[in-house]
Amino acid sequence: MIPLQVVTLVLVLLGAVSVVAARDVVRLTLANALYGLLLVVLFLVFQSPDVALSALVVSVVALPLVLVVAIAKGRGG
Amino acid sequence: MSLRTRYVLFAISATGLTALLLWGLAGLPDFGRFGGSYGVTLNDVAVAQRHATNVVAAIVWDYRALDTMGEELILFASVMATSLLLREAREREADRSEDAVHGETIRAVGLALVGILVVVGLYTVAHGIVTPGGGFQGGVVLASGLIVVYLAGSYRTYRRVGPTALVDFGEGVGVGGYVGIGLAGMAFGAAFLANFLPLGTKGTLASAGTITALNVASGLAVAAAFVLLVMEFLQELMVMRLEEAEK
Numbered sequence: 001m002i003p004l005q006v007v008t009l010v011l012v013l014l015g016a017v018s019v020v021a022a023r024d025v026v027r028l029t030l031a032n033a034l035y036g037l038l039l040v041v042l043f044l045v046f047q048s049p050d051v052a053l054s055a056l057v058v059s060v061v062a063l064p065l066v067l068v069v070a071i072a073k074g075r076g077g
Numbered sequence: 078m079s080l081r082t083r084y085v086l087f088a089i090s091a092t093g094l095t096a097l098l099l100w101g102l103a104g105l106p107d108f109g110r111f112g113g114s115y116g117v118t119l120n121d122v123a124v125a126q127r128h129a130t131n132v133v134a135a136i137v138w139d140y141r142a143l144d145t146m147g148e149e150l151i152l153f154a155s156v157m158a159t160s161l162l163l164r165e166a167r168e169r170e171a172d173r174s175e176d177a178v179h180g181e182t183i184r185a186v187g188l189a190l191v192g193i194l195v196v197v198g199l200y201t202v203a204h205g206i207v208t209p210g211g212g213f214q215g216g217v218v219l220a221s222g223l224i225v226v227y228l229a230g231s232y233r234t235y236r237r238v239g240p241t242a243l244v245d246f247g248e249g250v251g252v253g254g255y256v257g258i259g260l261a262g263m264a265f266g267a268a269f270l271a272n273f274l275p276l277g278t279k280g281t282l283a284s285a286g287t288i289t290a291l292n293v294a295s296g297l298a299v300a301a302a303f304v305l306l307v308m309e310f311l312q313e314l315m316v317m318r319l320e321e322a323e324k
């Protein structure tokens with residue numbers, strides 16, 4: 001394992017903990033998107049650019065958007 | 078259940094889970110060692126057999142094209158179910174609703190971003206057979222270009238750029254086209270979803286036969302699916318605002 005891979009793994013670990021630790025739903029959504037972005041970096045570092053692109057569009061664009069709209073509706077617009 | 082009992086239960090299950098995980102980790106192959114002979118074989122033969130320099134694309138739209146069709150249909154079914162559940166009777170009214178006008182900066186940056194996203198999306202779809210990317214990734218990028226229209230502009234503009242009739246049609250053509258290409262293969266005497274088109278020159282956009290065609294069909298289906306999905310969610314919001322304004 002090269003140092004870059006170790007650093008990325010540690011960052012992903014920290015990202016995952018931050019998602020679990022977030023209590024407010026909006027913060028949780030943002031933390032989750034950031035965690036998704038860290039996973040994208042992980043896939044890239046581990047030489048899976050195709051998976052990285054899929055993860056990028058799903059976890060950074062599609063999922064946060066659906067969550068934010070659902071939260072907005074829950075709060076009454 | 079008392080707090081004490083919960084802690085005891087947690088301690089027992091956490092110990093068990095840790096032990097199982099460690100046991101599993103100990104049995105894994107060494108880091109960086111790939112044991113999949115199928116993957117190694119495909120890496121060796123895919124480019125020569127299918128003229129697609131992105132082996133992942135050759136697997137997704139050729140060797141495993143039937144699996145991808147299943148995934149396509151899952152996305153199609155879930156978006157259709159969302160539309161059935163959420164499509165509002167007051168769609169036309171919601172289409173006329175006015176959003177608050179954003180600041181000049183947001184509108185200017187958003188407008189610039191739309192163009193960039195659409196170009197990146199088209200590039201990702203088109204080059205899927207040559208470099209990493211493809212219909213799924215590019216499709217979502219294309220859809221997010223349209224979503225920026227809503228974020229920087231308004232729901233009204235979003236609906237004008239992607240009206241239901243057009244997006245529904247695109248979704249149908251994308252998914253139907255995928256299955257149609259598979260059936261066309263059978264008409265030419267090959268198996269369902271077999272590659273029956275000329276393979277062209279390696280590394281160019283017009284190569285890899287049906288892989289390219291299936292890639293484009295997937296891109297269309299995925300882009301339309303995400304535009305529809307977001308539209309249904311936003312429509313809920315718009316109708317809620319309408320109801321509030323009426324109160």
